[in-house]
Amino acid sequence: MGVSRIFKDESLLDLSYVPPRLPRREEELRILRSMFEPILRKPGSVAPRAVVTGGIGSGKTALTQRFGIDFEKEARARGLNFKCIHVNCQILRGSFFMILVETVRRIIPGFPRRGFGANELLDSLLELLEDENLYVLLILDDADSLLVKEGSTPVYALTRVYESKPEMPRRLFPVFVLRDPGLMRDLNHATLSYLRGSIVKLRKYGLDDMIEVLEYRASLALRSGSYLDRTIRLIADMAAPMGDARYAIELLYRAGKYAEADESPVIMPEHVRKAYQSLEYYPGLTEALRSLSKHEKLFLLAVARCLERESEEAYVTMGEVEGLYRVLCESYGEKPRAHTQLWKYMRNLSFLSLLTVNPSGRGRRGRTTYMGLNVAASYLSKVLSKMLEGV
Ligand SMILES: Nc1ncnc2c1ncn2[C@@H]1O[C@H](COP(=O)(O)OP(=O)(O)OP(=O)(O)O)[C@@H](O)[C@H]1O
Ligand SMILES: [Mg+2]
Incomplete structure (x- = not known):
């Protein structure tokens, strides 16, 4: 035990980790920079915006975060009070109001959420930026949920916010991250014409892209000599049909874990196959x-x-689940919900196919409700812990 023979630093394969470089997305990073670069030259007088679209695992979140971090650094180096704020619309259930509350809270923690409507809140946000002499790149990740829930209005409001305030310096720059570009069709004409020139479309990763992405991520996280070219190639082959880099990285991570478990100094193709088998692909x-x-x-x-x-x-x-749920609530500083509420959770989770419910509990004694999972428990527990820790 002790030091891993496979991993240099396994946290560098975490799904929330933003790597310093994004091979095969350099061009898109450059495009984004050139779109927003006028802010650096003429702060206050331009209001660039962008829409980034691409399929599952095509690197939208990584790209916009990498860009935001780098651009913030560059702007600050030039003396601008600049902040990149990344919000996930899906987590905020697609509510424009909640998205704005979250945005303001990133500037003033603890900002109260009552007493405003979305429009007033947007005005307050603009005033706040003015008062603080602050410029904000606002990344609206998973904006699909915002468009589905609220239609054109928020996009319209955010893109044309300065139209009725010609004298006001431009300080808010939205980036909409969308998985489904078809949703753009539902935007009204005026909004669409405003965004048309600002779309960055991420093409699907192919085999060569996957190989390069994997080689890079492996070089960051794994010990040299602990993986073979043909192992990387095998993972790329498995992930390329979906073009999903998340899946590729997850396979690499798991294969590394299987190699560790075997006390093998090298990740062999067999470890990849085991990982593939264990990781049922479930894009939703x-x-x-x-x-x-x-x-x-x-x-x-x-x-x-x-x-x-x-x-x-x-x-x-x-009973077993409820017991552990209470322990978890305590460690996350939450008040446990009542028993009846847990039954509702169970039904909703089963409706979403995240749980299987087996009332007869065949295969075990006693009469009670049994729950099972379709996804590997270790995988689910890892993803959920990460989400609960707010990353
Ligand atoms: N070009 C790349 N180089 C290195 N790592 C990458 C690259 N593209 C994506 N990744 C990694 O792949 C994983 C998935 O990428 P990301 O989360 O950005 O995809 P996404 O398009 O936002 O997916 P979703 O639609 O599910 O939100 C992340 O761990 C990310 O760091
Ligand atoms: Mg994403």
Whole structure:
């Protein structure tokens, strides 16, 4: 035990980690920079905006975060009071109001959420930027949910915010991150014409892209000599049809874990195959999880942890889950919800296919409700813990 022979630093394969470089997305990074560069030259007099679209795992979040971090640094080096704010619309359930509250709170923590409507809040945000002499690049990640829930209005409001205030310095620059570019069609004409020239479309990663992305991420996180070219190639082959870099990185991570478990100094293709087998591809999983409330997440995490602990069991009982749920609530500083509420969570999670419910509990004694999972418990528990820690 002790030092890993495979990983240099496994946290560098975390899904929330933003790597210093993004191979195969350099061009898009340059395009984004050139779109926003006028802010550096003429602060206050220009209001660039962007729409970034691409499929699942095409690097939208990584790209916009990398760009935001770098651009903020560059702007600050030039003496601008500049902040990049990244909000996830899906987590905020697509509510424009909640998105604005979250944005303001990143500037003034603890800002109260009552007493405003979305329009007043947007005006307050503009005033706040003025008072603080602050410029904000606002990344609206997973904006699909915002468009679905609220239609054109918020996009219209954010892109044309300065139209009726010609004398006001331009300080708010939105970046809409969309998975489904088709949603743009539902925007009204005026908004669309405003955005048309600002779209950055991420093409799907192909085999060569996957190989390069994987080689880079492996070089960051793994010990040299702990992986073979053909291992990387095999992972790329498996992930290329979906073009999903998240899946590729997850495979690499898991294969590394299997190699560790085998006490092998090298990740072999067989470890990749095991990882592939264990990681059933479920592209909707992350979104489904993100849409859950905090307590639903805690509840599901309790199920996952119970099953992880009892890896031979197919099902766990409500009683076992509830016990662990209470422990988790305590460690996350949350007040546990009542028993009846947990039943509602269970039904909703089962409706979302995140849980399987087996009332007869075949295969185990007693009469109670049993819950099982379709996804590997360890995987679910990792993803959920990360989400609950707010990353
Ligand atoms: N070009 C790249 N180089 C290195 N890592 C990458 C690259 N593109 C994506 N990744 C990594 O792949 C994973 C998935 O990328 P990301 O989360 O940005 O995708 P996404 O398009 O936002 O997906 P979703 O639609 O599910 O939100 C992340 O861990 C990210 O760091
Ligand atoms: Mg994303």
